[in-house]
Amino acid sequence: MSRGPFLLLNEGRAIENLIEIKGVKHAYSTKAGPLPVLDGLEVAVPEGTFCAVVGPSGCGKSTLTRLVAGLMKPDEGEVWLHGERVRGPRKTVGMAFQNPVLLEWRTILENVILPLEIVAPTMSRAKRVERAMELLEMVGLKGFENKRPSELSGGMRQRASLCRSIVHKPEVLIMDEPFGALDAFTREDLWQTMRELRAAEPFTAVLITHDLRESVFLGDQVIVLSGRPARTQYVMNVDLPADRTLDVLYEKPVADMLSVLRQQIKIAQGRDEEVH
Numbered sequence: 001m002s003r004g005p006f007l008l009l010n011e012g013r014a015i016e017n018l019i020e021i022k023g024v025k026h027a028y029s030t031k032a033g034p035l036p037v038l039d040g041l042e043v044a045v046p047e048g049t050f051c052a053v054v055g056p057s058g059c060g061k062s063t064l065t066r067l068v069a070g071l072m073k074p075d076e077g078e079v080w081l082h083g084e085r086v087r088g089p090r091k092t093v094g095m096a097f098q099n100p101v102l103l104e105w106r107t108i109l110e111n112v113i114l115p116l117e118i119v120a121p122t123m124s125r126a127k128r129v130e131r132a133m134e135l136l137e138m139v140g141l142k143g144f145e146n147k148r149p150s151e152l153s154g155g156m157r158q159r160a161s162l163c164r165s166i167v168h169k170p171e172v173l174i175m176d177e178p179f180g181a182l183d184a185f186t187r188e189d190l191w192q193t194m195r196e197l198r199a200a201e202p203f204t205a206v207l208i209t210h211d212l213r214e215s216v217f218l219g220d221q222v223i224v225l226s227g228r229p230a231r232t233q234y235v236m237n238v239d240l241p242a243d244r245t246l247d248v249l250y251e252k253p254v255a256d257m258l259s260v261l262r263q264q265i266k267i268a269q270g271r272d273e274e275v276h
């Protein structure tokens with residue numbers, strides 16, 4: 001595995017890892033026999049940082065998210081979250097997917113409140129509404145709280161879904177291609193919103209994506225997985241200002257990073273010799 005210098009933030013102070021995946025191996029049982037999916041996964045995500053994961057199609061990226069969420073156990077290796085071994089599903093993980101799966105029979109506000117009803121049953125109704133409205137305002141959905149999901153555009157639904165996934169202040173937010181179904185302009189708007197949300201209330205995140213620009217714009221580190229069975233092939237530390245805007249995507253440092261990542265994806269797809 002090629003690995004850049006250890007991720008250092010806060011004026012050079014190393015931050016504790018909130019997520020650690022160590023030596024994880026996993027195979028799914030299929031009718032045709034075991035299908036090895038992960039073979040040597042090493043991931044370390046410092047608290048408060050954003051980790052983007054890219055890799056060839058079908059290499060095991062979604063499997064990684066299920067491991068962190070405690071939805072499955074690996075055959076070998078360890079997954080740690082906040083100093084505790086992950087052994088089952090955890091309430092403190094927020095999840096967002098490509099399809100926002102909002103409930104049509106609830107308003108946008110009631111959809112956003114839903115995790116609080118489960119995780120914080122003793123919280124008053126007024127506090128729940130206050131918290132949900134705070135987030136809806138942050139993502140530009142104030143005034144739409146009483147609409148039904150079908151009355152909103154795809155981008156607006158995904159904004160509401162993001163609010164719902166962080167309303168209960170999860171320890172970690174796991175996102176599997178949340179912007180994948182959106183048009184290019186809406187997607188870029190959402191990237192910006194995601195950075196604004198993080199600036200307003202920092203959280204630790206793991207994002208699975210096929211979009212290298214997205215990985216660099218949103219990530220503090222980008223992990224490239226090899227082809228299946230996946231191992232951690234390359235880790236890039238994204239050394240860009242925290243208050244970056246979309247303009248940064250058109251500047252040379254990002255062009256250089258994208259070129260390295262593209263090369264790594266080719267290697268992962270077996271279309272190139274490994275270079276260091």
Ligand SMILES: Nc1ncnc2c1ncn2[C@@H]1O[C@H](COP(=O)(O)OP(=O)(O)OP(=O)(O)O)[C@@H](O)[C@H]1O
Pocket residue numbers: 028029030035037056057058059060061062063064228
């Ligand atoms: N429950 C399961 N049982 C058997 N095989 C599975 C199961 N879940 C996933 N797989 C297989 O494991 C491999 C990795 O799946 P996974 O969804 O983790 O990959 P991915 O990198 O997220 O894929 P994509 O990039 O296409 O979204 C795939 O070949 C998939 O078909």
